[in-house]
Amino acid sequence: MKFLMKLLKRREVVVVLLLAIVVAVVGAINPVFVRPATLIDIVTSALILILLGVGESFVIITRGIDVSVGAVMGFAAVCLGLAANAGLSVPLSFGIAVLAGLVAGAISGAGVAFFKVPPIIMTLGTMGVLRGLMPVMTGGSWIDAVPQTVKNFAAARFLGLPATIWITLAIVIVTTIVLRRVRVARYFYPVGDNEEGAFLLGIPVAATKFAAYVISGGFAGIAAIFFVSQLSFVPMQAGSGQEMRAVAASVLGGVSLAGGLGTPIAPLVGGVFLTAIDSILVFLKVPAFWNDAVAGAILLAVVLFDYKIRTMMENEKKKARMLGRASGGLSGGLASGRKPADAQEGLR
Amino acid sequence: MSLKNVFKRWEFILLVLIVAELAFFGILSPGFLNLGNLLYSTNDFAHVLIVAIPFTLVVITGGIDISVPSTMGLVSIIFGLTWKFAGFPIWLAVIAALGTGILAGAINGLFVANTDINPIVLTLGTQFLYSGLATGLSGSIGASGYNGIGGFPDGFNNLAYGMVFGLPNALVFSLLFAAAIGVFLAKTSTGRSLYLVGVNRNAALFSGIKVKRSTVTTYVLTGLGAAVAGIYLTAYFTSSRSDIGHDALMPILTAVVLGGTDINGGAGTILGTIIAAVLLGYLKQGLMTIGVTSDVSQVMVGIILIVTIVGKVLAGNAAQARLNRAALKKIGSS
Numbered sequence: 001m002k003f004l005m006k007l008l009k010r011r012e013v014v015v016v017l018l019l020a021i022v023v024a025v026v027g028a029i030n031p032v033f034v035r036p037a038t039l040i041d042i043v044t045s046a047l048i049l050i051l052l053g054v055g056e057s058f059v060i061i062t063r064g065i066d067v068s069v070g071a072v073m074g075f076a077a078v079c080l081g082l083a084a085n086a087g088l089s090v091p092l093s094f095g096i097a098v099l100a101g102l103v104a105g106a107i108s109g110a111g112v113a114f115f116k117v118p119p120i121i122m123t124l125g126t127m128g129v130l131r132g133l134m135p136v137m138t139g140g141s142w143i144d145a146v147p148q149t150v151k152n153f154a155a156a157r158f159l160g161l162p163a164t165i166w167i168t169l170a171i172v173i174v175t176t177i178v179l180r181r182v183r184v185a186r187y188f189y190p191v192g193d194n195e196e197g198a199f200l201l202g203i204p205v206a207a208t209k210f211a212a213y214v215i216s217g218g219f220a221g222i223a224a225i226f227f228v229s230q231l232s233f234v235p236m237q238a239g240s241g242q243e244m245r246a247v248a249a250s251v252l253g254g255v256s257l258a259g260g261l262g263t264p265i266a267p268l269v270g271g272v273f274l275t276a277i278d279s280i281l282v283f284l285k286v287p288a289f290w291n292d293a294v295a296g297a298i299l300l301a302v303v304l305f306d307y308k309i310r311t312m313m314e315n316e317k318k319k320a321r322m323l324g325r326a327s328g329g330l331s332g333g334l335a336s337g338r339k340p341a342d343a344q345e346g347l348r
Numbered sequence: 349m350s351l352k353n354v355f356k357r358w359e360f361i362l363l364v365l366i367v368a369e370l371a372f373f374g375i376l377s378p379g380f381l382n383l384g385n386l387l388y389s390t391n392d393f394a395h396v397l398i399v400a401i402p403f404t405l406v407v408i409t410g411g412i413d414i415s416v417p418s419t420m421g422l423v424s425i426i427f428g429l430t431w432k433f434a435g436f437p438i439w440l441a442v443i444a445a446l447g448t449g450i451l452a453g454a455i456n457g458l459f460v461a462n463t464d465i466n467p468i469v470l471t472l473g474t475q476f477l478y479s480g481l482a483t484g485l486s487g488s489i490g491a492s493g494y495n496g497i498g499g500f501p502d503g504f505n506n507l508a509y510g511m512v513f514g515l516p517n518a519l520v521f522s523l524l525f526a527a528a529i530g531v532f533l534a535k536t537s538t539g540r541s542l543y544l545v546g547v548n549r550n551a552a553l554f555s556g557i558k559v560k561r562s563t564v565t566t567y568v569l570t571g572l573g574a575a576v577a578g579i580y581l582t583a584y585f586t587s588s589r590s591d592i593g594h595d596a597l598m599p600i601l602t603a604v605v606l607g608g609t610d611i612n613g614g615a616g617t618i619l620g621t622i623i624a625a626v627l628l629g630y631l632k633q634g635l636m637t638i639g640v641t642s643d644v645s646q647v648m649v650g651i652i653l654i655v656t657i658v659g660k661v662l663a664g665n666a667a668q669a670r671l672n673r674a675a676l677k678k679i680g681s682s
Contacts, residue, residue: 065468115658118611120412120468122657124598128650135643244414248472257466289487293480300459300473307463 005313011254011306015269018302019276026280033283040161046275047168048073048223048230052246053253053267054175055105055219058212060250063192063259064119066213068108068127069220070242074234075130076100076224080150081143081234090149097228098221104130105217106210113210123213127243135236143234154229164226168268171222175264188212193260248299249274254306273298358608358660362623369627373634380637386630387516391508391584393629394518395420395577396596397622400603401526402569404621405533407604409566410546410613411460414471416574416600418479419452420593423578425482428497428588433489438504446575452478453571457564482590496589500582508583518580522622525576529569530618538562546613602653603628 027034052069059066080097084090104126111122156163178185187208190198199205220239228234251257252273253266277298278291374381390397399416406413427445430436436444452474459470486496510517533539538561544552545559553559577596582588607624609616628649635645 111654111658116661117654117657118605121601121605121611122654124601125650125654125657128598128653129647132643132646132648132650136641136647140641140643244472244475247468248476251469251472257469287484287487290480290484292476293484296473296476296478296480299476300470303465303469303473304459304463307465 005309011252011302012263012265012269014305015253015273015302019269019273022280023276026283030283033280038279040165042276042279043165043272044162046271047164048226049242049245049249049275050168050172050268050271051219051223051226052242053249053271054172054264055216055223056243056246057250057255057262057264057267058188058215059119060247060255060257061188061192061259061262062209062212063195063257064112064209064212065247065257066108066123066216067120067243067247068104068123068130069216069223069246070239070244071127071130071134072101072104072217072220073224073227073239073242074134074237075104076221077228077234077238078134078137078143080224080228081146082137084147084150084228085143085145090147090153093150094153094225097224098218101217101219101221101224102214103217105214105220108217109210109213112213113206131240134238138234138236140236142236144232146228146232146234150229151232152229153225164230172264172268179263189260191259245274248295252299252302359617359620359623362607362620362627366623366627366630369630369634373630373637377634377637380634387514387519389633390519390522390626390629391516392633393599393625394516394522395581395584395593396599396603396629397522397625398518398525398577398580399570399573399596400600400607400621400625401522401529401618402566402573403600404604404607404609404616404618405529405542405566406570407609407611408533408542408546408613408616409563410549411467411563411566412471412601412611413453413456413567413570414468414597415452415456415475415478416570417593417596418475418477418482419449419571419574420578420581420596421590422452422478422482422485423449423575424582424588424592425486425497425590427579427582429485429489431500432497438501442579445579446572449571449573449575449578450568451571453568453574454564456571457567460567461560461563479590479594486590496585496587498587500586505583505586508580521576525573526618526622533618538565542566543614546610546615599625599628599649602649606653606656 023034023039032038052073056066056069076097079100080093083093083096088096108119108123108126111117111125112119117125154162154164158166179188180186187198187203188211190201190203191205191208195205198208224239227238246267249270250262250267251270253262253268253270255262255266274295277295278288281288281291281294370381370386379385399420403413403416423445426448427441430444431438431441456467456471456474459465459474460467463470489497507517512520531539533542538558541552541557542562544555544557545562549559574593578592581592585592603625604616604621605611606628607616607620607622609621631649631652632642632645635648636642640648
């Protein structure tokens with residue numbers, strides 16, 4: 001029971017389990033759903049959300065929020081489209097997209113880290129600026145007819161799967177390892193968990209926050225590459241609404257907006273889940289308009305379930321302490337490596 | 349309050365900015381400074397004003413409500429649905445719509461008050477839920493897309509275009525609503541307690557403030573504001589659509605924050621919010637009259653938001669440094 005509780009405390013595990021159950025149930029009702037082709041389709045359409053979510057996670061781990069990722073992706077997509085149509089080579093255009101993302105992220109990051117603008121305000125501002133800039137850059141029209149060479153990127157396959165899936169997986173794995181193993185990369189966690197404490201430890205708090213937004217922008221730039229090569233044109237509403245979905249994917253997978261908690265696995269799991277809902281409803285013959293309602297209900301259910309589990313465990317710990325097994329409870333709390341209950345309460 | 353303090357207040361600075369703004373656009377385009385025109389054009393941003401007023405309370409308590417735009421859409425659809433498909437008379441449909449908004453706000457408030465989950469996450473969830481319900485409901489009756497449900501009686505549509513005492517209905521309502529909420533915030537003990545809740549929730553709890561009740565109240569009022577705004581927009585566009593107000597979150601939040609409310613809670617006034625909303629509304633109108641496209645004006649609003657906040661932060665830091673120096677000097681001389 002205790003082991004089960006511990007496992008259930010890992011949000012990624014809960015969401016993967018939930019997803020497995022849902023896939024099994026839907027597969028039983030409509031076997032077409034569990035065909036590899038369908039599942040690959042779902043994962044492929046989740047990739048952009050996953051990439052945005054991975055970048056978003058860096059920001060959320062530092063206890064910020066970036067509501068500009070959708071607009072940054074749209075802006076980077078416009079830069080890519082313009083560059084490719086101007087005859088620049090494909091790698092160069094892709095590089096420009098990532099650079100555009102990094103620059104946009106750097107602007108948000110500078111505001112938050114160096115001028116202490118609250119993250120939601122700063123990124124809302126950059127969102128407005130970038131969304132307004134997009135039509136100005138294109139003269140108000142869509143960018144269509146992106147060269148075939150750009151589209152080849154999304155069409156490429158490797159070992160039977162689209163190459164884009166492999167690339168995304170590689171990105172998630174590499175960032176996860178880097179976040180676990182590289183000393184500087186671990187700075188994101190203390191900065192999000194306890195900013196003043198991190199500062200007193202000598203961690204460059206402002207630079208770390210700045211880096212989080214730059215990384216978030218960079219990932220939005222990569223997402224733009226996927227977007228343009230999948231869609232082969234750039235509508236003006238590219239990426240609109242994606243920022244909230246990116247936050248939702250990260251949170252669903254277990255990144256805490258209280259900061260200091262989460263891994264890049266979270267947006268992977270959460271992104272696939274959110275995207276799967278759309279297809280699942282189609283396979284259950286539920287009209288597609290209900291997608292968002294189901295997604296919202298699931299997001300709420302998961303965070304509330306998580307809250308219940310957390311408070312239950314905290315109460316257990318408190319009870320244990322009251323019963324005079326203080327040493328046991330305390331070492332248990334420390335060994336599990338999680339924040340003590342009151343620390344989390346205070347950080348809210 | 350002494351006169352000197354009035355000049356130092358943020359609201360006063362905002363007022364000066366409005367005057368400067370009107371003068372600027374008036375010089376560039378003399379037709380802009382027409383009183384009737386200026387009053388009538390408040391109709392274009394009245395929905396922002398109506399929601400920003402109670403939204404200020406939520407932000408003062410340290411919360412936020414991302415779900416406001418989708419509440420507006422849901423309210424609009426419920427209104428159209430109950431009128432056209434359930435055969436409600438207009439007044440009953442309006443009550444049903446208002447009830448929907450209050451319920452949506454109450455759900456947000458109850459979730460926020462009873463858990464320690466970040467309000468952004470909770471209202472993000474309800475945002476998807478409400479907008480999903482709105483698109484779901486409108487889709488299942490075949491009213492999706494841009495047409496929505498229309499054909500309301502003229503008497504209803506005139507709500508958005510009518511006048512009382514020579515002022516547009518929506519403006520009159522906004523001012524009355526603002527006065528009511530402003531009095532509640534500044535003159536009642538529950539209203540004042542919101543500031544303490546925003547500064548330190550635990551301290552508020554231990555001083556016997558009914559934190560849960562105050563929190564729920566702020567979200568319910570915001571739901572009510574969103575409902576009124578949703579109904580207003582339905583009349584304004586003469587059709588009920590699930591995507592009504594979908595881009596309103598940014599101007600609402602901008603108005604609240606530009607109005608001087610601290611996004612981390614604990615500070616803010618209704619007056620500031622109103623002035624900021626009007627400032628932003630006229631900025632958009634003015635830019636439009638001098639031929640700036642809405643895209644460029646969006647860029648400018650974003651930049652203004654950022655520059656204002658950066659300026660406020662820097663000014664605050666400078667003031668703090670001055671205080672610190674003064675304090676050090678005092679210690680040195682004693």
